[in-house]
Amino acid sequence: MNLKLSYAGKTDIGLVRTGNEDSFKIDIDRNLFLVCDGMGGHQAGEVASNDACETITYCFSELVSEINENKILKLEKDIPPAADLLVKSIRLANRSIYLRSRSNAALTGMGTTIVCAVFEDDFIHVAHVGDSRAYVMTDNALTRLTTDHSWVSEMQAAGQMSEQKASELVAKNVITRALGVNEKTEIDIRSCRVEVGKTYIFCSDGLCGFADDDEILLAAMQAKGDLDDIAKNLVQLANNHGGQDNVTIVVIRVDEVGERSAREPMDVITIPKETDEALMEENKIVDAMIDLKNKSREEITSEVQIKSKSSNLPLIIIFIAFVIVAAAIIYLNSGID
16 A cells, blocks of 8 residues: 545735735645745745745756765765755755845845655655744644744743743744755754644644644634645634735645555754855756756747747738739739720
8 A cells, every 4th residue: 555645735815915925836746745935025035935846846856866866965964865855955945046036136135934845655754944834633633843943933942932922022923044045054854654644734824923723723623624624724714813924725634654664753853054065066956957947938938939920820821812812803804804
């Protein structure tokens, strides 16, 4: 029996914002799930979050061998293969957004949070940067799988702020890590064994920044196992709290799982920033991806132009035939005269 997953995803602009800077991506062929919450204003946040989703998905679909075989990109920590690829892909997304923001003044300062996962055998590998969250729901319980990379969260971890005080702060959404803001970033990742019936919920802080975990659990449970309804309920919950931010939800349920592997779960570890040598190698890969995207756009433009010319061909033929017929009629009439 192989791994089988059910899933749903939904994003919503909310009730206040004029644009949606969140993005999500589901690549079920590779059991890859991503939620990103962009920042930067003037649609730059949307560019950053979309860039992260597209870059990571591309790495999993087209660059697996190249990334895995590149010794310069080797991580400082030994982690499962799919988790290893996920971390390296996030690093490349960080690099792509960072370089892009510095090549276009309109995109300066853009960045994005990310929470993502890839399923491998009977494990889920969850990685995140920023304050977008991952939860696992079992029976009547909701458990966080991630810890926010935010000023408030760090103050709480240090015992310098209560949860009540944190909930009252106006600036509670100040984050301490994001993709694209700096040349390098630390990435948190963990591996958990999956079981049939477990449901994973990924969300941007448009939900968890306004609703508490008990409210999220209640709204999810009211859907009675329907994943689309879980996503809808959680979006509605965010909007019930004022809809002050964009909100994105991805829900995954484990329906079937293969044989139990010998691998052990991995608690949260922080992958340190890459070396300067790895950074230069990432630049080469990102540049190659950009060149490929530009080439693809040129090919699409050329194809559209060819199709446009082809679509005009029947009209040209009809026009020529009309001219010939008209000329023939004029000639015959002149002969009769």
